[in-house]
Amino acid sequence: MSVETWGMARGSHNAGPNAIGYQHQTWWALLELLRSGPERSDSAISLELYDDIAWDQAGTPTELLQVKHHQGNHRALTDRATDVWKTLQVWMDTALPGNVEGPALVLVTTQVAAEGSAMAALRAIGRNEEAALNTLLAIAEEEGSKETRATRQQFLRLAPSECRTFIHRMRVVDGSAHIEDVNTAVRVCLRWALPLGHEELFLSMVWQWWDAQALALLQGRLVSLDVGAAHAAIDDIRDQFTRANLPTLIHLGDVNEDEISEQYRTRPFVQQMKWVAFPPKNLQKAIVDYYRAYTQAVLWMDEDLIGIAELSRFEHELVDEWERQFEWMTDSLDDDADEAAKQAAGKELLRTLLDQTGITIRSRYNDPFFARGHRHRLADAGTIGWHADFKTRIQDLLSVRM
DSSP: OOHHHHHHHHTOOOSOHHHHHHHHHHHHHHHHHHHOOGGGTTOEEEESSSSSEEEEETTEEEEEEEEEOOSSSOSEEOTTOHHHHHHHHHHHHHSOTTOTTSOEEEEEESSEEOTTSHHHHTSSTTOOHHHHHHHHHHHHTSOOOHHHHHHHHHHHTSOHHHHHHHHHHEEEEOSOOOHHHHHHHHHHHTTTTOOTTOHHHHHHHHHHHHHHHHHHHHHTSOSOEEHHHHHHHHHHHHHTTSTTOOOOOSOGGGOOHHHHHHHHTTSHHHHHHHHTTOOHHHHHHHHHHHHHHHHHHHHHHHTTSSOHHHHHHHHHHHHHHHHHHHHHHHHHSOTTOOHHHHHHHHHHHHHHHHTOOSOOSSTTOOOHHHHHHHHHHHHHTTSSOSSTTHHHHHHHHHHHHO
């Protein structure tokens, strides 16, 4: 997903309540990771494995989270609420409520628990487990709603010791951030890492990274993500904003190769490659490199990550390298070299230079597509070329295009 798409998605309210709830769940997991302290340095987080969200150590769950999202904040969370009993149902079915060594059970909700309720009594502050237990037992004995009746009866069938253990393991985190406020909460957690002047781009890249991790967790391609790996990934993103480095903003997965190839197939740099009979598949990849390099340079300048002077210096170095190699190529050709020999020599020159990775825009930015694509940008302008006779050919080509 692109940076722009992420920004739109995080401000969108067009999805249905269920979709918003699922999205909120995945975003809350990122907040859990960012808020984790030293006591969780060796822990990992998962999605939809043991519960909505779960913490584990060495594959053993230590905390299960049920995450509930409600639009607006006018309704208080009451002890008769469906959310409460659905949550208890899940935990009774999957978490062995009477297990004294079982994981902590946490209800995270955007609603605020009603004063005097069992849910309020199960907050971390002002906790009163005895009052919470007595209140829930009393409600469970009521005729009440048909929707929760079976769950309440199941709760009543628990042995007294199981009930006490069950309540002891529960915690309520109410008044949690709504989905539209999660981005702000994430920003607060990452305030130590925000690169000055590039805060929004950095946050968008963090969200892109998390989107990929969350998808892998939900698809089962990743069982869990440990705190250390998450912090290291965010550190790597932040490192791309140092003076010696740059962030890659246009990834290969963001590009439709067939569409881009069709769009740029008549460009001069493409014709230059055809003059030396460059293989079709590699030619298509070269077009993608050109597009990515051009688009990335524009985005870098829009974000004030680089300036014209720095880009010009990089171009001069690429041209200088090409001049050296081009002269060696033409010097090796006989005066009466035929077209086949010129094509072969030009193809070898192009292949050699595209494999060169020594020249970089910054010392620690080494994604090879940018130099490759920028060489094609120079070839598109006729500044450099691959065929021994490219200068006259490019003049004719450009004059026709004009």
